[in-house]
Amino acid sequence: MKKLTVFSLLFSLLVAWNSSAQTKIELTHQENAPIISKHIYGHFAEHLGKCIYEGFYVGENSTIPNSAGVRKDIIEALKELQIPNLRWPGGCFADTYHWMDGIGDLDKRPTIVNTWWGGTTEDNSFGTHNFLNLCKELGAEPYLSGNVGSGGVQELADWVQYTNFKGKSPMSDLRRENGREEPWGVKYWGIGNEAWGCGGNMRAEYYVDIYRKYATFMSNADVDGGLYKIASGANDDDYNWTEVLMKNIPKSMLQGVALHHYTVIDWADKGPDIDFNEETYFKSMKQSWLMEELITKHTAIMDKYDAEKEVDLIVDEWGGWYDVDKEKSRGVLYQQNTMRDAMIAGMNLNIFNNHADRVKMANLAQTVNVLQAVILTDDEKMILTPTYHVMNMYKVHQDATLLPLKFNSPKYSYGGESLPALTVSASQNSENLTHISFTNIDAKSNHEITIDLNELDIKTISGSILTSTSLQDYNSFNNPSKITPKNFEDYTLKRGILTVSLPPFSVVVLKALQD
CATH class of the missing domain: 2.60.40.1180 (Golgi alpha-mannosidase II)
Incomplete structure (x- = not known):
C-alpha cells in the first residue's frame, strides 16, 4: 500500500511537470512583414435554411425590429464584429440564382425552388438591392458570387453594369427605375462557385476557358482599381486544380483563387453538433489542422507561377460541419455552436494570420443559423455563439502588421x-x-x-x-x-x-x- 502511494505521487508529479x-x-x-488583411475576417450568407429568410431577413412588416426588412439586432451585432465583407448569394445556390428575378416590384417577382437546400420555394423578396444596401449599412464590402453554372455571360455582365455603372445604359437605367440612382461600386466578384462540383462538375481545364470567357466581358468601369475577380478554386487537396488555374489564366485576369475546406470528420458520418465525445473532438481538430497543410501546399503551387504574390488565396468557405439533429433542427444545416467551434475558429484565424502574405480573404460559413454561425435566431430571440466571441476578440488583428x-x-x-x-x-x-x-x-x-x-x-x-x-x-x-x-x-x-x-x-x- 505504501509503495503504491509513492508511485502514485511520483506519477502525479510527472504529469504535473509535463503539463506545466x-x-x-x-x-x-x-x-517587410505582411499586413493581415481585414478581409480574412469575412463572412458568408447563402440562401440556405434560415440564413436569409427568418435569419437576416424578416420583412418590413415583421414585428421584429428591422431596417428595410433586415433584423436590427443582427445589424448591430455584425457592426460590433466589424465584418469587412459579406459573400452572397452562395455557395451552390449562386449557380442557380438569376439576379434579375430579385429586383423590381415584389408582387411581380417569380419564385425560385431552392433545389440544393431543402427544395423550398423562395419568393425572391430578398435580392440585389437588399443585400447591397445591407452591406452599406454594415460598412462591409459586398462579395457577389456570379452564376456561371446555369447563367450566361451576358447575365453576369449585366449584373456588373447594374451594380456599378454611373452613366446611361440599359442596366443603369433599370437600376434607377428600381429606386437606386447611384451605383454601389461592387469590387469583389466570384466567377462561379465550386465549379468542380455543384457549380457544373467541370474539369479544371474546361473551367479555365469558362473563367477566361466570363472575365473578359465583366467591365472594370467605375470601380477604383478595377474589379477583383476570384476564380472558383480547389476543394481541399485538389492541387491539380490550383496548378491548372495558375498555369492557364493570365494574371491580368485573375486577382484571387478560392479554396474550400470544412472541418468534417467523415462526409458519410459527420457526427453530432453537441453530444460528441473526446474521440470525435480530436478527429475534428485533426481535420481543422489540415488547413495549415492545405494553405502551405496550394501556396507553393501559386508561388511557381506567381513569385511576386500578385494573385491572392481566398479561403471563402471554411468552418465546422456536423450532422443535423432532425428533431431539434430549425432549418437546413442548422447546428449548435460549442467550445469545439471556438477552437476551430481560433485555430483557423491564427493560421490565416500567419499566412497573410498569400491569404487575403476568408469567409466563415455561415453568418446566421447555418453551419458554424456567429448568430442564431428563434423568432424574436437572437444569441451570439462562441464563434462570434472569438471573431470579436480577434478583430484587433484586422489590417495590422504581422509579427x-x-x-x-x-x-x-x-x-x-x-x-x-x-x-x-x-x-x-x-x-x-x-x-x-x-x-x-x-x-x-x-x-x-x-x-x-x-x-x-x-x-x-x-x-x-x-x-x-x-x-x-x-x-x-x-x-x-x-x-x-x-x-x-x-x-x-x-x-x-x-x-x-x-x-x-x-x-x-x-x-x-x-x-
Whole structure:
C-alpha cells in the first residue's frame, strides 16, 4: 500500500511537470512583414435554411425590429464584429440564382425552388438591392458570387453594369427605375462557385476557358482599381486544380483563387453538433489542422507561377460541419455552436494570420443559423455563439502588421495520435498596439508559454479569455451568455519576459502596451 502511494505521487508529479513545461515563443518585428488583411475576417450568407429568410431577413412588416426588412439586432451585432465583407448569394445556390428575378416590384417577382437546400420555394423578396444596401449599412464590402453554372455571360455582365455603372445604359437605367440612382461600386466578384462540383462538375481545364470567357466581358468601369475577380478554386487537396488555374489564366485576369475546406470528420458520418465525445473532438481538430497543410501546399503551387504574390488565396468557405439533429433542427444545416467551434475558429484565424502574405480573404460559413454561425435566431430571440466571441476578440488583428513568430508546440495526444496543441499569431497595429492570440485545443492540459517581448519594449499587458467547463457547452436561447469572454489574468511580465498559462480548450487574446 505504501509503495503504491509513492508511485502514485511520483506519477502525479510527472504529469504535473509535463503539463506545466514551458513553450518558448520567438516573436520578432520584421521590416517587410505582411499586413493581415481585414478581409480574412469575412463572412458568408447563402440562401440556405434560415440564413436569409427568418435569419437576416424578416420583412418590413415583421414585428421584429428591422431596417428595410433586415433584423436590427443582427445589424448591430455584425457592426460590433466589424465584418469587412459579406459573400452572397452562395455557395451552390449562386449557380442557380438569376439576379434579375430579385429586383423590381415584389408582387411581380417569380419564385425560385431552392433545389440544393431543402427544395423550398423562395419568393425572391430578398435580392440585389437588399443585400447591397445591407452591406452599406454594415460598412462591409459586398462579395457577389456570379452564376456561371446555369447563367450566361451576358447575365453576369449585366449584373456588373447594374451594380456599378454611373452613366446611361440599359442596366443603369433599370437600376434607377428600381429606386437606386447611384451605383454601389461592387469590387469583389466570384466567377462561379465550386465549379468542380455543384457549380457544373467541370474539369479544371474546361473551367479555365469558362473563367477566361466570363472575365473578359465583366467591365472594370467605375470601380477604383478595377474589379477583383476570384476564380472558383480547389476543394481541399485538389492541387491539380490550383496548378491548372495558375498555369492557364493570365494574371491580368485573375486577382484571387478560392479554396474550400470544412472541418468534417467523415462526409458519410459527420457526427453530432453537441453530444460528441473526446474521440470525435480530436478527429475534428485533426481535420481543422489540415488547413495549415492545405494553405502551405496550394501556396507553393501559386508561388511557381506567381513569385511576386500578385494573385491572392481566398479561403471563402471554411468552418465546422456536423450532422443535423432532425428533431431539434430549425432549418437546413442548422447546428449548435460549442467550445469545439471556438477552437476551430481560433485555430483557423491564427493560421490565416500567419499566412497573410498569400491569404487575403476568408469567409466563415455561415453568418446566421447555418453551419458554424456567429448568430442564431428563434423568432424574436437572437444569441451570439462562441464563434462570434472569438471573431470579436480577434478583430484587433484586422489590417495590422504581422509579427512573425517561431515555436515548437506541445502536443495534444489522444488514441495514439498527436496534434500541435497551440496556435498563436501576433500583430502590431498603426497605433503600435501589439496583440497576441492563442488557441489551446488540448482537451485536458494547461500549457505554459514564455515570450521575450524586450524587442518590443512592452510595459503593460491586459487580456481576455473564452473558455467553459465542458467542450460541449454552448449558448442557448434559455442561457444566451453561458460562454462569453472574461478578463484574463493568468500571466506575468517580468524583465520583458511574458509567461502565460493557457487552460484546456481556451482562446486568449492579449493586448500589450509600450507605456
